Amino acid sequence: MSRPLNARRTHGVDKNVWVEFTQLAADYKPVNLGQGFPDFSPPPFIQEAFCKAVSGGPSMHQYTRAFGHPPLVKIGAYQALFSACQAVVDDGDEVIVVEPFFDCYKPMVLMAGGTPVYVPLRPSSSIQSSGDWVLSAEELSSKITPRTKAIMINTPNNPLGKVFKTEELQMIADLCIKHNLLCISDEVYEWLTYDGAEHVKIASLPGMWERTITIGSAGKTFSATGWKVGWAIGSRHVMKYIKTIHQNTVYHCATAAQEAVAHGFDREYELFGTPESYFQQLPALLQQKRKRLALCLESVGLKPIMPEGGYFIMADISSFNDENTKDEPYDFRFVKWLIKEKGLATIPVSAFYSSEHSKDFEKYIRFCFVKDSTLNDAEAILRKWSQEQQNSSM
Amino acid sequence: MNTAQLLSCTRLAFQSLNVICKRSFWVSQCMMASRHTNAKRIEGLDKNVWVAFTSVAADPSIVNLGQGYPDIPPPSYIKEGLAKAASVDKMNQYTRGFGHPSLVKALSQVYGKVYGRPIDPLNEILVTVGGYGSLFSTIQALVEEGDEVIIIEPFFDCYVPMVRMAGAKPVLIPLRCSKKQFITSADWKLDPDELSSKFNSKTKAIIINNPNNPLGKVFTRDELQTIANLCIEHDVLCFSDEVYEWITYKGHQHIKIATLPEMWDRTITISSAGKTFSVTGWKLGWSIGPEHLVKHLQTVMQNTLYTCATPLQEAVAQGLLLNFDLMGQPECYFTSLADELQEKRDRLANIVQAAGMTPVIPEGGYFMLVDVTSLNQDLSHMVEDESYDYKFVKWMIKEKKLAAIPVTAFVGDDSKKHFEKYIRLCFIKVIKYSISSISVFCGEENRNLLFFCFFWGFFCHQQQDSTLEAAGNILKNWKI
Numbered sequence: 001m002s003r004p005l006n007a008r009r010t011h012g013v014d015k016n017v018w019v020e021f022t023q024l025a026a027d028y029k030p031v032n033l034g035q036g037f038p039d040f041s042p043p044p045f046i047q048e049a050f051c052k053a054v055s056g057g058p059s060m061h062q063y064t065r066a067f068g069h070p071p072l073v074k075i076g077a078y079q080a081l082f083s084a085c086q087a088v089v090d091d092g093d094e095v096i097v098v099e100p101f102f103d104c105y106k107p108m109v110l111m112a113g114g115t116p117v118y119v120p121l122r123p124s125s126s127i128q129s130s131g132d133w134v135l136s137a138e139e140l141s142s143k144i145t146p147r148t149k150a151i152m153i154n155t156p157n158n159p160l161g162k163v164f165k166t167e168e169l170q171m172i173a174d175l176c177i178k179h180n181l182l183c184i185s186d187e188v189y190e191w192l193t194y195d196g197a198e199h200v201k202i203a204s205l206p207g208m209w210e211r212t213i214t215i216g217s218a219g220k221t222f223s224a225t226g227w228k229v230g231w232a233i234g235s236r237h238v239m240k241y242i243k244t245i246h247q248n249t250v251y252h253c254a255t256a257a258q259e260a261v262a263h264g265f266d267r268e269y270e271l272f273g274t275p276e277s278y279f280q281q282l283p284a285l286l287q288q289k290r291k292r293l294a295l296c297l298e299s300v301g302l303k304p305i306m307p308e309g310g311y312f313i314m315a316d317i318s319s320f321n322d323e324n325t326k327d328e329p330y331d332f333r334f335v336k337w338l339i340k341e342k343g344l345a346t347i348p349v350s351a352f353y354s355s356e357h358s359k360d361f362e363k364y365i366r367f368c369f370v371k372d373s374t375l376n377d378a379e380a381i382l383r384k385w386s387q388e389q390q391n392s393s394m
Numbered sequence: 395m396n397t398a399q400l401l402s403c404t405r406l407a408f409q410s411l412n413v414i415c416k417r418s419f420w421v422s423q424c425m426m427a428s429r430h431t432n433a434k435r436i437e438g439l440d441k442n443v444w445v446a447f448t449s450v451a452a453d454p455s456i457v458n459l460g461q462g463y464p465d466i467p468p469p470s471y472i473k474e475g476l477a478k479a480a481s482v483d484k485m486n487q488y489t490r491g492f493g494h495p496s497l498v499k500a501l502s503q504v505y506g507k508v509y510g511r512p513i514d515p516l517n518e519i520l521v522t523v524g525g526y527g528s529l530f531s532t533i534q535a536l537v538e539e540g541d542e543v544i545i546i547e548p549f550f551d552c553y554v555p556m557v558r559m560a561g562a563k564p565v566l567i568p569l570r571c572s573k574k575q576f577i578t579s580a581d582w583k584l585d586p587d588e589l590s591s592k593f594n595s596k597t598k599a600i601i602i603n604n605p606n607n608p609l610g611k612v613f614t615r616d617e618l619q620t621i622a623n624l625c626i627e628h629d630v631l632c633f634s635d636e637v638y639e640w641i642t643y644k645g646h647q648h649i650k651i652a653t654l655p656e657m658w659d660r661t662i663t664i665s666s667a668g669k670t671f672s673v674t675g676w677k678l679g680w681s682i683g684p685e686h687l688v689k690h691l692q693t694v695m696q697n698t699l700y701t702c703a704t705p706l707q708e709a710v711a712q713g714l715l716l717n718f719d720l721m722g723q724p725e726c727y728f729t730s731l732a733d734e735l736q737e738k739r740d741r742l743a744n745i746v747q748a749a750g751m752t753p754v755i756p757e758g759g760y761f762m763l764v765d766v767t768s769l770n771q772d773l774s775h776m777v778e779d780e781s782y783d784y785k786f787v788k789w790m791i792k793e794k795k796l797a798a799i800p801v802t803a804f805v806g807d808d809s810k811k812h813f814e815k816y817i818r819l820c821f822i823k824v825i826k827y828s829i830s831s832i833s834v835f836c837g838e839e840n841r842n843l844l845f846f847c848f849f850w851g852f853f854c855h856q857q858q859d860s861t862l863e864a865a866g867n868i869l870k871n872w873k874i
Contacts (some may be wrong), residue, residue: 005687006535006693007536008538009538009544010534010535010690010693010694013697014689014693016696018491019491039483039487039496040483041483042486047481050477051480051481052706054473055473055477058466058468061672061676062465062676063461067439075523075677075702075703076700078699078700079696079699082697082698086436087432087433087436088432088433090434091434103698107697108698111697112433112435208467219488223450224486224705225487225702226486226489226703227486227703228699228703240440241433241436243440244432244436244439245436247444247445248436248439248530248552248556249556249698250523251524251552252526252674252675252677254675254676254678256675257677258705259701272473283854288612353523375680381819
């Protein structure tokens with residue numbers, strides 16, 4: 001064949017941080033605080049809802065309404081993001097991506113023929129909390145050109161855990177309105193905020209509903225990442241384009257899982273704001289785990305940046321000096337060392353940055369604390385490590 | 395200012411604000427409309443026959459022989475397998491992106507036997523969201539602007555929009571039938587010279603669907619060889635949609651084009667758990683092919699969905715292993731489903747014939763084309779600019795409460811005139827007292843045949859309320 005075999009849209013998007021580190025984890029079998037999924041079960045009410053759906057009549061196992069059982073449902077937030085990009089991003093469009101970004105945003109924009117333009121969150125003087133990492137309004141504004149189509153934000157943010165405040169979202173909204181941009185807001189961790197931080201939906205700000213696509217995830221909401229049910233919510237005129245993508249890509253999503261998630265939401269709606277609500281219980285549980293892990297990290301000289309929301313905690317590794325200069329970024333080398341020497345798996349944070357900015361962020365690694373027994377094992381490793389450091393300094 | 399005045403002012407202020415808001419909303423909508431239209435890749439792809447007809451047929455008073463999904467129950471072990479999988483903690487979390495390990499191993503076992511060659515579970519298989527998702531990742535991975543893709547008519551309707559979304563040009567070629575009576579799907583054939591003329595230097599791939607939806611054609615070895623020869627001669631890929639691979643009727647054998655000489659290296663074969671185990675709502679499928687092709691599908695997968703649902707994959711794996719052990723035996727679902735459907739096919743064909751319509755007996759798959767010409771139904775009162783079959787189906791849904799799918803949805807514009815007297819009926823439906831239902835179309839002289847079939851059906855199937863029964867009732871009362 002004289003033409004290239006694979007389509008140009010697949011060029012340069014084949015490498016993936018998960019593939020690399022999942023393989024390492026499979027090889028060394030470390031205690032895995034790398035990939036972001038719980039090691040505990042979804043709540044009993046949602047598992048029961050799933051089993052009930054499964055044992056329901058034949059219709060539970062056949063196609064349901066294409067656009068969701070309702071509302072507009074996708075195969076996880078991942079597919080919702082993909083559909084949003086495919087629906088509104090054209091060749092030559094620019095899409096502003098706030099860094100650090102969940103790594104799939106870049107290849108999704110590229111696959112749609114767009115150009116990602118990056119604007120990093122930067123730590124202000126104090127970097128104890130994810131709230132101290134901020135966007136510069138001037139820097140953001142300077143990145144907007146006549147080709148800019150949309151801005152992608154993630155709040156709460158993965159990997160940083162930042163929960164954007166109303167005034168920060170307002171700054172972004174003002175620019176969206178001024179320059180007539182769309183906003184794709186990935187809010188999969190919307191129910192997981194700590195220390196009283198409030199999740200604010202940018203779509204609820206004035207002038208934003210009609211230009212925002214908000215993405216959600218049953219997997220993160222109900223600790224059932226393996227169900228791959230997510231959704232996109234937005235105004236009718238934007239959603240119709242996403243529906244067109246949907247009907248020409250997967251057309252339907254699994255019925256039983258949607259049914260179970262629907263029941264889960266019915267239950268939560270009834271219990272909203274009460275102590276029995278999973279949307280209260282899960283963040284309360286995770287807040288404790290976050291604290292535990294942060295203390296352990298501090299004890300070995302890793303400096304945690306306390307996340308206001310989400311599944312993850314970033315830690316500054318710069319106190320571990322590595323004089324060797326290598327081709328690979330420092331955090332990548334550190335993560336590999338941690339897997340091989342300490343049996344502990346994490347994810348390097350520069351994987352969530354563009355090549356333009358990644359060098360500034362090579363001193364951070366990401367831990368997932370939505371774990372039960374794995375967290376106990378990780379704590380043991382970190383305690384032992386801390387002990388070794390104390391012994392060697394004596 | 396007193397309270398009343400304050401309230402009045404406030405009310406006025408809100409009214410003004412309301413007007414201002416509405417006005418600026420309208421202005422902003424105009425601006426939005428001009429700037430924020432759809433990406434070019436979906437231009438003209440918004441219409442879809444399923445979207446058009448599924449909502450209409452969803453009315454519970456309509457008997458739906460339209461959309462292709464079973465109302466027979468799936469095997470109990472497959473549902474039990476899903477409940478069991480969901481009760482294991484880690485089965486509710488992410489699994490391997492390109493396919494859950496136990497599923498790809500099971501697929502490797504089953505298809506290794508079918509293909510007669512070892513299949514690498516990690517590099518030659520990709521698990522996707524249904525056959526639909528499999529088609530999408532194949533086309534996105536391997537087709538782009540400037541390419542041409544040959545599609546055989548009638549085709550499952552998503553092929554054309556998917557090829558267009560990838561920026562390529564669909565090139566259509568129809569199956570043609572020369573027989574006038576006692577037609578089966580085998581009588582619909584490709585003209586080899588016409589097929590050859592469609593290949594050129596821009597041709598990237600040909601999509602075949604075997605067994606074919608909507609026609610039910612099961613391609614013979616010779617027919618597949620003709621296609622294969624052209625693929626090899628012109629160095630073209632083959633995307634073979636084989637979701638109905640296990641559903642072939644007596645006397646017909648499903649052959650995988652990938653097993654013909656020199657075809658493995660250039661073929662992606664697409665399959666469906668939904669069609670294999672009668673669980674269309676699970677939306678799981680897989681692509682099988684050589685590593686140098688599958689790796690590009692995997693790239694698409696990791697940037698679109700990343701992974702499929704874990705408990706579903708685990709349950710399908712268990713279902714495959716169970717049936718692998720039974721392969722070749724009558725209890726194997728891969729053969730027993732086809733046996734069950736053959737009876738339904740034959741029964742539906744008899745009813746339809748007795749009612750004065752002409753069925754095209756399918757050699758495989760879930761569907762039957764039915765020629766409605768002889769009914770001479772006058773639809774001149776329907777003034778929409780649509781082909782006859784669209785009008786007929788809409789009329790039939792409204793007047794007779796029976797849903798089918800118009801067959802011109804499965805062909806290009808140039809072929810519409812050859813297909814507009816056909817409707818598609820799905821027969822993977824529960825039968826009980828089926829015959830009386832469809833007898834409405836027929837005259838008195840055929841009623842005896844129908845009542846014979848009725849009693850035969852009654853003794854054969856002791857099941858619950860049936861779609862085919864209801865359809866039969868409608869047809870029986872057609873002329874009343």
